[in-house]
Amino acid sequence: MKSSTAGRVLQFCHGYDGPFLDCARQYAALFDGTGYQVTTVFLTGKKDPRVAEKCQSAEVIFMEYSSSAIRGLKIKAIREFRQIARARDFSFCIAHRSKPTYIACLATDLPVIGVHHAFGDFDRSGRRLFARAFRNRLHLIGVSDAVRDDIRNCLPDWPHERIQTLYNRIDVEAVRNAQMDRTEARRTLGLAEDAWVVGNVGRLHPDKDQTTLLKGFALALPDLPEKSLLVIIGKGRLEASLKRLAGTLQVADRVLFLGQVPDARNTFKAFDVFALTSDHEPFGMVLLEAMAADVPIICSDCGGGPEVVSEHGQLFSLGDAQALARCLVTAASNEPSSLHKQRQLAADILVQRFSDAAARKRFWSLPALLNLK
Known part of the structure; x- marks a missing residue:
């Protein structure tokens, strides 16, 4: 467990629609009592103080991109996210879904934990090549063993300890x-x-x-x-x-x-x-x-x-x-x-x-996960 001066965590979410707002809360809750402060960034979605409150993060930033604006190379979003990352002394980044993981890896030199909520995220050869290019600082999490195994099957040359499961959970x-x-x-x-x-x-x-x-x-x-x-x-x-x-x-x-x-x-x-x-x-x-x-x-x-x-x-x-x-x-x-x-x-x-407490215990015991302990 970390001391009161542990540092900052950058959490990067695609948006806050559907279940993904609670996903932001879930991952912020991992750091309760650790001394880490969490900054949550939403790539899409309008600024909303109610959303910010539900994140349970020390700081919430809305980039306010539309879905159409982040197609293709996403150069503007990469530049803006780089500025956010450089303005604060972050220890590492947690990115939900493929697009935020892509932006986080290109925009920063931080260790990145990519959280995957769906099957097939690495079916495309381009995504597999991207993951391999950043494998020295990229760790992957599936929300179930089934999703984890799907990722492992797509990336057979990755050590299994770098692709782990962290179940979704509720308060x-x-x-x-x-x-x-x-x-x-x-x-x-x-x-x-x-x-x-x-x-x-x-x-x-x-x-x-x-x-x-x-x-x-x-x-x-x-x-x-x-x-x-x-x-x-x-x-x-x-x-x-x-x-x-x-x-x-x-x-x-x-x-x-x-x-x-x-x-x-x-x-x-x-x-x-x-x-x-x-x-x-x-x-x-x-x-x-x-x-x-x-x-x-x-x-x-x-x-x-x-x-x-x-x-x-x-x-x-x-x-x-x-x-x-x-x-x-x-x-x-x-x-x-x-x-x-x-x-x-x-x-x-x-x-x-499947509780916050169980997930917190599991997260801090994951092998080869950035040596965060």
Whole structure:
């Protein structure tokens, strides 16, 4: 652990849309109590004091580029980021996603930790060549073992200790305190108190495979409690086709498409089970939010999801609607004692592996990571 004069950390984020604002908070939290001060820089997005507050950083800088302005060589952004880095005595840089990592390496001579939140970041030969060019001061982190292994497969000549996993996480206490109780959550979502509710939250997009979700629910429905509902929160280009599918499957009256719900994770206690059917989800932050709400989880068996729920949730083969249906029926028939044990195990795993404290401990023990200790 560092002393009170440890220095400064430069955190560079592409933007603060979707889950990436909390990613900035997560990585700033790694340095609580270490003596390091964190400066967080957003490449895109307008200056917003609410965003700055949520970062929990000593300093927040908005470069305010549009997505179109940082295509190509990004010369202007490189020059501006170089000025930011030179104005302060930073020890190292944490860069989220490929573009900030690229800019950070070219603009500074700092050691750079590149955090990768998706599969395929090094599929392109140009990115592999770039990574090799800066390998002496570039360390890579995947948000799950699945993402880490994808990077290792693309960079087989890199030592494994330079490509590591640091799981996404939540501030467990803060998330739990913000979540509504079951009655209030159901009132907010307009759900009957006596309904048995399957919840799903995510974009209506092929990657989320809500097609299998609808088919599995339809197959399971005859064996589910009488007032069972499937609640889908989110918007996207597949909304119309998914609604048509629900009609074709004759379950339209049992499926609620609620669209975008503000602070949806605060309503998770409305669900009796949470189902994630995604195709190769790199991690799945919604899984942690469901765990914080003590909601049992059913998850597809690919991507990073199994690393989160394999010990306490149910897994089914991606795209297998019949297997999903069996999982739903099992969830509906759980005895209270079994459900209590499942929830307790999930709560323990959440704290031990996916909390800020767990991530902080893991980060400072990573091998060959800039010799930061």
